[in-house]
Amino acid sequence: MSTRLDIPDDSSGVGPRLREIRKSQGLSLRAVADRSGLSVGFLSQVERGLSSIALSSLHSVADALGVSLAALFEARPQEPQVEDDGAVVFTITRAVDRPRRTVSSGRHYELLSARASGLVLEPMLVYIEPGGTREAAKPHAGEEFAYVLSGELMYEVAGEAHRLGPGDSLYLRSTAPHTFYNDGEVTTIVVSVVTPRHF
Structure with missing residues (x-):
């Protein structure tokens, strides 16, 4: 089902x-x-x-x-940045301030952290609906990490497909053409951390 x-x-x-x-x-x-x-x-x-x-x-x-x-996108509320001699040390994002948004058919991206200048990682929860909808494999600068929380994820890297299940992860240089999709029957939930930022 x-x-x-x-x-x-x-x-x-x-x-x-x-x-x-x-x-x-x-x-x-x-x-x-x-x-x-x-x-x-x-x-x-x-x-x-x-x-x-x-x-x-x-x-x-x-x-x-x-x-x-x-x-x-609309600006998101965030707590004040903690600074030390002008450098951002950390930010705090409360659960109630974390909006979910859909930017691609069948994919929902939930940003997990407030933005801060000087910090380059973008952590997200990605909800991928079933149906096998995929974007074309493309390279870009940076790095990418994906950790599957639930469901299954097909991750294609340089033309080779890899099936990931709960607890599996993938870490790559994003300069390799890559894409991911869900060809299963349930929504897949993935922790994704990318550079450079998408949003």
């Missing part, structure tokens, strides 16, 4: 925020489409909340608009 989790998200805010930034820059949908390599029709559907957008495509849109990926 297929099990899907009822996971709240704030993906509905991505489209309107994208439209707001685009219009504030005086850009047409065609201009953003040309810069991002995505179609005008698809971007229009995303802005209206009719289509979800893959994380890799959202990166392309952010680049086309000249903003960070984080700028496409």
